[in-house]
Amino acid sequence: MITTDICIIGAGPVGLFAVFEAGLLKMRCHLIDVLPQVGGQLSEIYPHKPIYDIPGYPSITAQELIDRQMEQIEPFSPTFTLGERVESLEKQHDGSYWVKGSDGTTIHTQVVVIAGGLGCFEPRKPTLDNLETYEGQQVHYMIKDPEQFKGKRLLIAGGGDSALDWTIFLSDLAEKVTLVHRSDSFRGAPDSAQKVFDLAQQGKINLLLSHQLESLQGNGQLESVILKNKNKETILVDTDHFIPLYGLSPKLGPIADWGLQIDKNAIEVDTFDYSTGVERIYAIGDINTYPGKLKLILCGYHEAALMAQSAFKYVYPDQKLSFKYTTVNGINAF
Amino acid sequence: MPSNMENIITIHVEDRDGDRQTLEIPTDVNVSLMEVLKGEEYDILATCGGMALCATCHVEILQGQEHLIEATEQELDMLDTLPDADDHSRLACQIHLRNENQGLSLKLKGSLQ
Numbered sequence: 001m002i003t004t005d006i007c008i009i010g011a012g013p014v015g016l017f018a019v020f021e022a023g024l025l026k027m028r029c030h031l032i033d034v035l036p037q038v039g040g041q042l043s044e045i046y047p048h049k050p051i052y053d054i055p056g057y058p059s060i061t062a063q064e065l066i067d068r069q070m071e072q073i074e075p076f077s078p079t080f081t082l083g084e085r086v087e088s089l090e091k092q093h094d095g096s097y098w099v100k101g102s103d104g105t106t107i108h109t110q111v112v113v114i115a116g117g118l119g120c121f122e123p124r125k126p127t128l129d130n131l132e133t134y135e136g137q138q139v140h141y142m143i144k145d146p147e148q149f150k151g152k153r154l155l156i157a158g159g160g161d162s163a164l165d166w167t168i169f170l171s172d173l174a175e176k177v178t179l180v181h182r183s184d185s186f187r188g189a190p191d192s193a194q195k196v197f198d199l200a201q202q203g204k205i206n207l208l209l210s211h212q213l214e215s216l217q218g219n220g221q222l223e224s225v226i227l228k229n230k231n232k233e234t235i236l237v238d239t240d241h242f243i244p245l246y247g248l249s250p251k252l253g254p255i256a257d258w259g260l261q262i263d264k265n266a267i268e269v270d271t272f273d274y275s276t277g278v279e280r281i282y283a284i285g286d287i288n289t290y291p292g293k294l295k296l297i298l299c300g301y302h303e304a305a306l307m308a309q310s311a312f313k314y315v316y317p318d319q320k321l322s323f324k325y326t327t328v329n330g331i332n333a334f
Numbered sequence: 335m336p337s338n339m340e341n342i343i344t345i346h347v348e349d350r351d352g353d354r355q356t357l358e359i360p361t362d363v364n365v366s367l368m369e370v371l372k373g374e375e376y377d378i379l380a381t382c383g384g385m386a387l388c389a390t391c392h393v394e395i396l397q398g399q400e401h402l403i404e405a406t407e408q409e410l411d412m413l414d415t416l417p418d419a420d421d422h423s424r425l426a427c428q429i430h431l432r433n434e435n436q437g438l439s440l441k442l443k444g445s446l447q
Contacts, residue, residue, distance in 0.1 A: 126417035
């Protein structure tokens with residue numbers, strides 16, 4: 001088991017800066033993030049985009065900011081668990097927490113800081129009645145084991161790379177593949193799009209362009225999907241499996257189940273110290289909300305500073321906190 | 335000082351229940367349509383804060399689409415992943431209103447989950 005003073009969920013810019021603010025107060029941090037690298041959305045989504053509102057930097061690219069922040073927290077020797085999602089928090093008798101990850105990692109910590117940004121990216125689901133009824137059995141948002149579709153009739157929905165690639169791959173394996181897309185063209189890779197058009201021309205797949213999903217039909221078992229074209233005419237496609245591939249959207253994920261006050265996908269906090277309603281759990285950065293909240297990196301930095309001052313009492317219950325400036329005290333590494 | 339009256343436009347917004355409201359919007363402030371709608375207390379998650387990543391500010395343009403700033407590749411890519419998008423779909427966070435958008439009419443479609 002990993003033991004730390006503060007477990008920070010999310011290794012984006014705000015989570016990283018929390019290590020610095022905690023370090024000034026001699027609190028050690030462990031960070032856990034679902035992504036395989038540090039930096040959160042800055043490294044994952046827009047590493048080369050310039051950011052203009054970081055004090056002291058008229059312009060800095062997202063990745064450069066993360067690199068500099070990693071350098072800044074080096075004296076405080078943070079530890080990391082990357083590529084693993086936090087599933088649950090378990091409160092212990094002494095008030096401390098066990099933070100449990102999806103791959104079995106357990107972190108024993110005095111304080112939990114949620115700096116989860118947008119949350120986790122999860123598959124986007126179409127709005128169709130009774131969709132949940134068939135999930136896991138006949139409705140799939142990602143494909144883990146293609147072999148299960150051997151000899152089956154499949155309906156794939158979507159127009160991105162993932163929908164195109166799986167249509168091509170499964171056309172060999174399945175008995176019949178129908179691809180339905182709302183538009184009459186694909187924005188995915190041109191090569192894949194061409195292959196899909198070729199397969200349709202050769203009669204190897206059934207391609208339905210400019211069709212929208214209308215409803216599901218079945219009785220306990222999914223039997224068919226009803227589609228509507230631009231002229232509002234409906235057609236019925238019999239299928240064994242329905243595979244909507246509509247990309248990913250950010251969701252709170254397991255965080256929503258931890259008993260915290262949630263408003264519009266964000267955690268409500270007290271602006272006194274960015275604590276949640278649950279003792280020893282704080283939320284900072286884009287994942288929190290309060291009156292006047294701005295989703296800005298620099299606001300997250302401020303929240304991290306106030307959080308650290310407040311968390312001190314749980315890590316050093318017998319010590320009095322005295323506020324010190326880095327210009328006076330410097331950085332005392334550990 | 336009050337805004338210059340020439341820089342105020344009227345737009346029409348239909349919420350998810352079909353209720354329609356007319357809003358007067360200044361065009362000389364640098365905020366996106368998503369922020370305008372949130373400011374008017376419409377129910378929009380805006381999880382990503384305007385980065386065209388979550389599509390919870392998805393709107394259908396009912397009238398005046400031709401006067402909007404054209405969608406970027408990034409916005410079109412995101413719209414393309416939505417199950418309920420069509421040719422009139424836009425992301426409100428990528429739209430900045432100008433005087434040409436007088437009379438714009440739109441309907442909220444973004445997911446609330």
